[in-house]
Amino acid sequence: MTPIRLLVVDDQTAVRDALAVMLDLDPDITVVGTAADGEDAVAAVDEHSPQVVLMDLNMPVMGGVEATKLLHATHPDLRVVVLTTFEDDESILAALHAGARGYLTKDADRATIIQAVRSAHAGHSVLDPAVQSRLLTLASRTPAPEPDTTVPLTAREREILDLIGQGLRNSEIARQLYITEATVKTHINNLFAKADLHSRADAVRLALTLAAGSPPNH
Structure with a gap:
């Protein structure tokens, strides 16, 4: 290499x-x-x-x-x-x-x-x-906005978002979901594009916001 x-x-x-x-x-x-x-x-x-x-x-x-x-x-x-x-x-x-x-x-x-x-x-x-x-502390202190229902996350995208919120890396997410890391990256790219996320930190904050009591989008 x-x-x-x-x-x-x-x-x-x-x-x-x-x-x-x-x-x-x-x-x-x-x-x-x-x-x-x-x-x-x-x-x-x-x-x-x-x-x-x-x-x-x-x-x-x-x-x-x-x-x-x-x-x-x-x-x-x-x-x-x-x-x-x-x-x-x-x-x-x-x-x-x-x-x-x-x-x-x-x-x-x-x-x-x-x-x-x-x-x-x-x-x-x-x-x-x-x-x-x-x-994570900052996200938990931030008032959670209402979820944007115009951003339709699939069940798999929401599942991956939750795991990102738990701090898992792409390779760990792939192992847990029994899919390839390339597939994980594809879902993450789609998720970032749909939800207008620009970093892993943005994804963590969104995951915590949704976990605070909002139903997942499908």
């Missing part, structure tokens, strides 16, 4: 260099470049054509959220995984809304970061357990 081309973005030189060396040791990853801020990251993406970007948030010149939003607009196939010290609601939601496919805190160990890079490259969303817990 061709190694995943990774760009590491962090304004702290020691952290940036350590991450680059550590991740480049993995046979599935090749670190093609580093950047010290969001503006450098945008230029580095054009220069090095990475497939995944590991992005810090709080940086000078251009922060990680702004850079992620710009990269998502100009390079829609590029996967961005946030790696930051911040796990507050505002930072998490801003990054996910900007188009990040993953969100990890810097407490994550090497194996977790590597798995996040692999998963993002494969098209999956990756959330740090603490981040996912905060999203």
